[in-house]
Amino acid sequence: MLASLFPHRQHTSARVQVFFDDTGWDFGRLLQTFPPQMAEQIGAIPLCIDAPDRIVWRITSNGNFTTKPAWQLVRSRRIGFQLASHCQCCSEIETINHIFTSNRISDQVWQHFGDIFLIPMTSGEGVRQRFQRWRYSGQHVSRGHICTIIPLLIFWFLWTERNDAKHRGVHMVANCIIWRVYRMISFLHMAGLFRVVHWRGDVSLAPFFGISMTHPIPPPPIMDGIASGGGIIRDHTGYRIKAFSASYGTCLILEAELRAILDGILLAKGLGISAIWIEVDSTLAIHCITKGGGPWTIQGILRRIRDFICFDRDTVSQIYREGN
Structure with a gap:
């Protein structure tokens, strides 16, 4: 960069080491290459002649390079591009809470299942608050209950749908996420992982998922596998x-x-x-x-x-x- 500023000067491709000797800066050489004011500023930089050379990252106090201050520096300057990811269904900046609880698609999914289980959804909730709303929605809700499985499935399929949109160019669709949740609950039931105890207090809602809790699953005929x-x-x-x-x-x-x-x-x-x-x-x-x-x-x-x-x-x- 200095060479482009002073093309008429000598030593435009010289190394820094040619401008100092065993005692310090060589002001004669500096004045031959730089204007007096710039040569004076360079000469004011302290030199440790006996210490080995090393690169100094002046943004940090110890001079060591780390990615955190570099990231903050680039973000603060906004050099030509936005590093923060944008939501795949709107123009908002993507955050954890925005992905899982606060965007247009997630609102539709949460509202769908909230209406079934009569659990009101509140805007502005974070991931932890949303899960706790379902976890403590009734006195019968415990580990493995349908009201703890539903939010976990919603979180998971919101994430996979977001990744499909970001990396495969597939548009996020709320009904696709809802369909995946229904299908996974059906699979869990057919695998025998959902029993009456897991629907305690909400047995009447099982038919919404195509599940009957009043009759056991009959053993299939031998011809069906x-x-x-x-x-x-x-x-x-x-x-x-x-x-x-x-x-x-x-x-x-x-x-x-x-x-x-x-x-x-x-x-x-x-x-x-x-x-x-x-x-x-x-x-x-x-x-x-x-x-x-x-x-x-x-x-x-x-x-x-x-x-x-x-x-x-x-x-x-x-x-x-x-x-x-």
């Missing part, structure tokens, strides 16, 4: 928008088919798709959706499917596996 399902969501031109798959554990084939249909509906709603055409190869599943009936184990799933579709607007039809 570990089931899985999935689907593809396309637009009206046939272009693939999104695909999904999931494992449904040990259950009846009909139950797995209906769970896959429900997952597809929730995912489509989360993507903002209003009119849905459901194509499935099971005539029995179609009959249960449109006409009713079927074993009691699927009634909760059927009720949720009917809550999300409108037969005046949406279509349910059969398609052979070869065409699907």
Whole structure:
């Protein structure tokens, strides 16, 4: 930089060591290269001739470089860019509380489940306060209770949805997070990790999640094993928008088919798709959706499917596996 300021001077590429000798600064050399005032300022810098050379970071008191003051320096100067991350669903600066409790998407998710469990949500709460609101929402709530599992699942899926938006370019959608919470609760129930004690005081809300606490889960027939399902969501031109798959554990084939249909509906709603055409190869599943009936184990799933579709607007039809 000094060379560009004084191109006509000599020693424009000289090292600092050529400007001092065993006794200190060589003012003769300094005056040959710099203006008198600058040479005087340089000569006023104390030198330790006997000490080894080292780089000094003058922002810190001990002269050692650390990242903390460097970060603060860059942020304070705002040199051309903003280092603080922006929220993936709004223009606010991203903080822990903003990600999990105070943005537009998280507000919708918390409000959805708060309305089910009659737990009022308060704006401005932090992560700890939000969890405690659920943890102490009733006298029966204890470790492992549904009211402690719900907020943990919301936190987790808000985080994964945020990461998908930041690193994969996928838009954050509240209904997708809600769908993932429902699905995980269903998986936990099918795995036998949710029992009546975990719904104590809130047993009447289990059907909202397609779970019946009044009947034990019957052992499946031998012909039915570990089931899985999935689907593809396309637009009206046939272009693939999104695909999904999931494992449904040990259950009846009909139950797995209906769970896959429900997952597809929730995912489509989360993507903002209003009119849905459901194509499935099971005539029995179609009959249960449109006409009713079927074993009691699927009634909760059927009720949720009917809550999300409108037969005046949406279509349910059969398609052979070869065409699907």
